[in-house]
Amino acid sequence: MEFESLFRRVYPSLLRYLNRLTGDSDAAEDAAQEAFVRLLDRSMDEEGARLWLFTVATNLVRDAGRKTARRERILSTVPVEPTPLPRPDEVAERSATVDAVRRALEQLAPRDREILLMREEGFGYAEIARAVGVAPGSVGTLLARALKRFGEVYRHSGGEA
Amino acid sequence: MIHVTEGTIQALLDGELPPAERGPVERHLEECSTCRAEADLLRALSGTFSAVLPVLDGRAGLGQALHEVQRRRWRARWRGEALRALPRAAVLVLAVATVASATLPGSPVREWVEGLWKGGAVAAPAEGPASGAPSGSGSAPAEASAPAAVSILPEEGNIRVVLKSAARGVRIRVRLSAEPFSDVRATGAAALARFRTSPGRIEISGATGGEVEVVLPRSARSAVVEVDGRPYLRKDGDGLRLLAPASDSTASEVVFTVEP
Numbered sequence: 154m155e156f157e158s159l160f161r162r163v164y165p166s167l168l169r170y171l172n173r174l175t176g177d178s179d180a181a182e183d184a185a186q187e188a189f190v191r192l193l194d195r196s197m198d199e200e201g202a203r204l205w206l207f208t209v210a211t212n213l214v215r216d217a218g219r220k221t222a223r224r225e226r227i228l229s230t231v232p233v234e235p236t237p238l239p240r241p242d243e244v245a246e247r248s249a250t251v252d253a254v255r256r257a258l259e260q261l262a263p264r265d266r267e268i269l270l271m272r273e274e275g276f277g278y279a280e281i282a283r284a285v286g287v288a289p290g291s292v293g294t295l296l297a298r299a300l301k302r303f304g305e306v307y308r309h310s311g312g313e314a
Numbered sequence: 315m316i317h318v319t320e321g322t323i324q325a326l327l328d329g330e331l332p333p334a335e336r337g338p339v340e341r342h343l344e345e346c347s348t349c350r351a352e353a354d355l356l357r358a359l360s361g362t363f364s365a366v367l368p369v370l371d372g373r374a375g376l377g378q379a380l381h382e383v384q385r386r387r388w389r390a391r392w393r394g395e396a397l398r399a400l401p402r403a404a405v406l407v408l409a410v411a412t413v414a415s416a417t418l419p420g421s422p423v424r425e426w427v428e429g430l431w432k433g434g435a436v437a438a439p440a441e442g443p444a445s446g447a448p449s450g451s452g453s454a455p456a457e458a459s460a461p462a463a464v465s466i467l468p469e470e471g472n473i474r475v476v477l478k479s480a481a482r483g484v485r486i487r488v489r490l491s492a493e494p495f496s497d498v499r500a501t502g503a504a505a506l507a508r509f510r511t512s513p514g515r516i517e518i519s520g521a522t523g524g525e526v527e528v529v530l531p532r533s534a535r536s537a538v539v540e541v542d543g544r545p546y547l548r549k550d551g552d553g554l555r556l557l558a559p560a561s562d563s564t565a566s567e568v569v570f571t572v573e574p
């Protein structure tokens with residue numbers, strides 16, 4: 154397994170997942186990079202490494218979350234807007250959507266949020282079950298309930314599809 | 315009519331339902347408007363979720379991130395090497411100090427050395443033996459080599475750690491952890507052993523000495539640590555059974571020493 158090519162393939166997906174999970178781009182970058190640093194001491198195949206990285210980074214984020222009162226900050230955090238600069242009305246609309254999505258994610262139990270976001274990164278039920286520590290047979294039910302909860306809060310927060 | 319569970323519908327939508335179950339569930343959805351409505355709802359929610367999530371995304375500065383990972387790695391390695399070098403540096407300082415003080419006229423170390431040289435009955439100062447001790451410990455660093463570590467995830471809840479052709483006296487330290495993966499770390503001469511991994515299995519061949527630390531995930535359904543085909547420890551669910559005599563054990567770990 155060549156480290157740099159693995160890094161280029163997996164890092165964007167891991168960072169996106171962590172950014173969505175935490176709403177804190179600094180914490181996301183920190184956890185993603187730390188997971189890769191720890192991987193350097195180990196030897197495993199690429200598929201194993203990808204799931205290992207997501208699992209370790211999720212645990213790092215959980216540990217950091219336990220140590221700080223980051224949750225309150227996350228709720229009020231709006232990510233920096235990308236270039237090119239949009240029009241002011243677009244900014245307002247986008248901020249409202251970001252806020253609605255973030256609020257809806259925050260209403261989910263951490264485990265449900267991890268399951269939903271790992272599915273978005275293309276992991277199968279068996280991998281998700283292994284990473285999160287639930288029975289593979291329960292992943293479908295957990296996903297369905299988490300999606301409903303997300304949809305409910307997202308609508309109440311003024312979000313639109 | 316018996317309805318299909320939301321979990322089953324979600325698994326069908328995600329393509330995760332076993333082929334044998336897919337047909338009956340799809341037929342049921344054609345006939346049952348309640349379950350069809352549930353499927354439509356979950357499909358729509360999944361679509362919304364996937365569509366709105368990208369608003370949270372930033373950009374990944376790959377080059378900078380890779381540089382940062384390498385920098386952190388270098389720092390961690392440097393720190394580790396500095397810590398490893400510390401005892402050697404301490405020995406060196408002690409040796410230099412001993413030689414320096416032995417050359418000082420009137421110093422107790424000089425008197426002691428002179429006493430030894432003359433074969434006289436000069437009593438060693440209280441610190442005397444300590445200053446002589448490091449010379450005997452010179453062989454310790456030669457044994458040390460960088461530790462080797464491998465991690466794997468359980469395969470369907472199962473983990474197997476296999477030692478092959480391990481020399482007599484190799485120590486195997488086993489403990490459980492809350493992490494979902496298994497870690498095997500070899501130190502001393504064992505760090506030079508050959509590691510091979512396959513799904514749910516780690517094999518360490520040819521450890522000629524040193525120690526192999528095995529961390530098993532508490533969540534693993536079953537786990538085995540074996541040496542040349544002989545199981546030393548087995549974990550079934552929450553139960554842990556020792557199948558070989560432990561040379562040491564505490565509340566948190568058990569240590570085996572490989573016997574022929």
